[in-house]
Amino acid sequence: MDDLLLLIHRMPYPPNKGDKIRSYHLLKHLAQRYRVHLATFIDDADDWQHVPTVQALCASSHFAPLHPKLARLRSLGALLANRSLSLDYYRDAGLARWTAQAMASHHISRIVVFSSAMAQYAEPYAQARRVVDFCDVDSDKWRQYAEQKSWPMNMLYRHEARQLLAYERTVALSCDAALFVSAPEADLFKQLAPESADRIGYFNNGVDTDYFSPARQYDDPFGAGERAIVFTGAMDYWPNIDAVAWFANTIFPLLRSRFGDARFYIVGARPSAAVLALAQLPGVMVTGTVPDVRPYLAHAAVAVAPLRIARGIQNKVLEAMAMGCAVVVSPQALEGIEATPGVDVLLADGADTFADQVASLLLSPQDAIGAIARATVQQRYSWPSNLAHIDARLECT
Structure with a gap:
């Protein structure tokens, strides 16, 4: 060599x-x-x-x-x-x-x-x-x-x-x-x-689709009866901080008014002070470091990627897709990912549209989107x- x-x-x-x-x-x-x-x-x-x-x-x-x-x-x-x-x-x-x-x-x-x-x-x-x-x-x-x-x-x-x-x-x-x-x-x-x-x-x-696989058994990290909305990522990274702050303060209240059992889980290491403060909002949970993000994706009703600033490909989106989880993404979060809006992800531009797309999944889970998303990742990534x-x-x- x-x-x-x-x-x-x-x-x-x-x-x-x-x-x-x-x-x-x-x-x-x-x-x-x-x-x-x-x-x-x-x-x-x-x-x-x-x-x-x-x-x-x-x-x-x-x-x-x-x-x-x-x-x-x-x-x-x-x-x-x-x-x-x-x-x-x-x-x-x-x-x-x-x-x-x-x-x-x-x-x-x-x-x-x-x-x-x-x-x-x-x-x-x-x-x-x-x-x-x-x-x-x-x-x-x-x-x-x-x-x-x-x-x-x-x-x-x-x-x-x-x-x-x-x-x-x-x-x-x-x-x-x-x-x-x-x-x-x-x-x-x-x-x-x-x-x-x-x-x-x-x-x-x-994506390691053997590791990120919905076929494995994962303990449910959520409370009984919760409709869990999940964001994953390093929580000392400013684009992620901006994304969860926007979702928690602007989008999530629109959802909580319709779904009292909705919970927004912010899952990721090194949460900044601004992220920790979001846990004071009704229904918002900040986990900090977790040993494994897969249980959160496996049992989530929906994963979200509401990034307003982004460069490159978002691993968080690919991993959620690989787990067969329905994902709602902003245009910035989808950039560079070979996925079809409305087929293997849901695309939302703006707070009202984002809330509507998440609500549609909370009302009627769409397993087909998750299955197609996983197949897309297996084929292209x-x-x-x-x-x-x-x-x-x-x-x-």
Whole structure:
């Protein structure tokens, strides 16, 4: 096997942890074909327990501790230097030294970068074939943040959108392939970086449909007689926070007025103070970290994805579909997912429409939608077939 350097901004989890699924499956895929040398950050103390699982897939590895509060303070220096805050946030001298030693010791000729901020560690090695999985157009996410926030945060986010886009364009032009999570993301970046259009591509996320299977037996986590509406996701991520706050404050009261037994479950790790406060609203439940999201999806009356800001493909939607759960999505949450509104998901644009679509499922459960949704995921979102796209980019000469 040849040696390959893999740079990931946050340590990939085993496959039942939603926000790191793509990087974990990428690591597993590459480990079957190369001797992988992994450099990554750990920004959550709970992640250290997964280090042995990740190490077992690697020829060598380096895990750099990252303290989010300190990293945010450090990154503010980028404002004075007119740099991207994201680059300073993930800048670490120890990780750079380890990378240099790995490149020299193992004569590595291929580098895969996961997320734009990690591309800084691949910059010195132009002799290697370099493939960057941007996942999303992160600069456009910061642009959307700027439109939603007031001064002074909108100025900060606008700065980051501008500086990060400049860096994304530089990375794409200097690497051998720039990949994204969906065709719409790739098309957007082609518009933003037309000079690199010939090296821009994408590969879809996948779902482990054996793991996310409605055929298994799951204990019911809900109270007797509840009509459970479920949202899953990392609850310290601002687009998710915005989504559940909008649903809980604006949409859910419309449903509670019709269905007194309706409950809105917010299921996900690290709930922010704003999310925890939503538990004070009638019928809203905030679970925090749960060992397994599948029981919540298996027994839910409906899953919702009311995102108003989104980039890339929403794993939460694919996982709910794989579980055979009927899902109501906003246009932003559906972007990039090959699903047909009204057939395998229900689409809602606006609070009243969203409430009506959820109500239709509470009144009359539609098992056919869930069955078709699962079949769609099985057909279109297989990890092996989707990850084959990166093989061609790495072996192309």
